[in-house]
Amino acid sequence: GIQVEQSPPDLILQEGANSTLRCNFSDSVNNLQWFHQNPWGQLINLFYIPSGTKQNGRLSATTVATERYSLLYISSSQTTDSGVYFCAGDSGGGYNKLIFGAGTRLAVHP
Amino acid sequence: EPEVTQTPSHQVTQMGQEVILRCVPISNHLYFYWYRQILGQKVEFLVSFYNNEISEKSEIFDDQFSVERPDGSNFTLKIRSTKLEDSAMYFCASSVSGTTEAFFGQGTRLTVV
Numbered sequence: 001g002i003q004v005e006q007s008p009p010d011l012i013l014q015e016g017a018n019s020t021l022r023c024n025f026s027d028s029v030n031n032l033q034w035f036h037q038n039p040w041g042q043l044i045n046l047f048y049i050p051s052g053t054k055q056n057g058r059l060s061a062t063t064v065a066t067e068r069y070s071l072l073y074i075s076s077s078q079t080t081d082s083g084v085y086f087c088a089g090d091s092g093g094g095y096n097k098l099i100f101g102a103g104t105r106l107a108v109h110p
Numbered sequence: 111e112p113e114v115t116q117t118p119s120h121q122v123t124q125m126g127q128e129v130i131l132r133c134v135p136i137s138n139h140l141y142f143y144w145y146r147q148i149l150g151q152k153v154e155f156l157v158s159f160y161n162n163e164i165s166e167k168s169e170i171f172d173d174q175f176s177v178e179r180p181d182g183s184n185f186t187l188k189i190r191s192t193k194l195e196d197s198a199m200y201f202c203a204s205s206v207s208g209t210t211e212a213f214f215g216q217g218t219r220l221t222v223v
Contacts, residue, residue, distance in 0.1 A: 048211035094208040
């Protein structure tokens, strides 16, 4: 199966700073998603982005499918952005078996 | 906005007991999934379910686990004889097809004592 690597594993920011999180895949993926896990453990869908670029408010994501990586950009970070960010991909087969990375743990301080 | 709902949010059970975790997927979705996250670790795929049968399962999903869609709206995960190592957050998810965005429920935190 595919391997998913996320970097950095931990990130500490001051409120207002920008950051870039990276996700590398060992093989091409059909489905690629970014999630935010909040302090209560809930997985919040951020982006479904198998290719291209999307933006949602202060967040944006870019996937370069041919080079097997995806980036999540957080601009003007806020304390509520704290938590763990996961990327996950499915390498095919048609049954959406998402393989998750180990996550990037983000702490935003006021 | 439609969402996947899971009950209960927390469950504590004695080792060896059976538990049933319940999920109501988004109504027009046809593919259903269970994932597990042991505290502090990554989210792991357990099983996918389509057309009233298991379409794929991981090596974690052994004989103590089973899934069922007992009616048109619910999707359940049963753990027959719980072990301490089954303690985890269990997530249900659903999607329209096998290659489109999967939406996750809020999770059930299972603690086996």
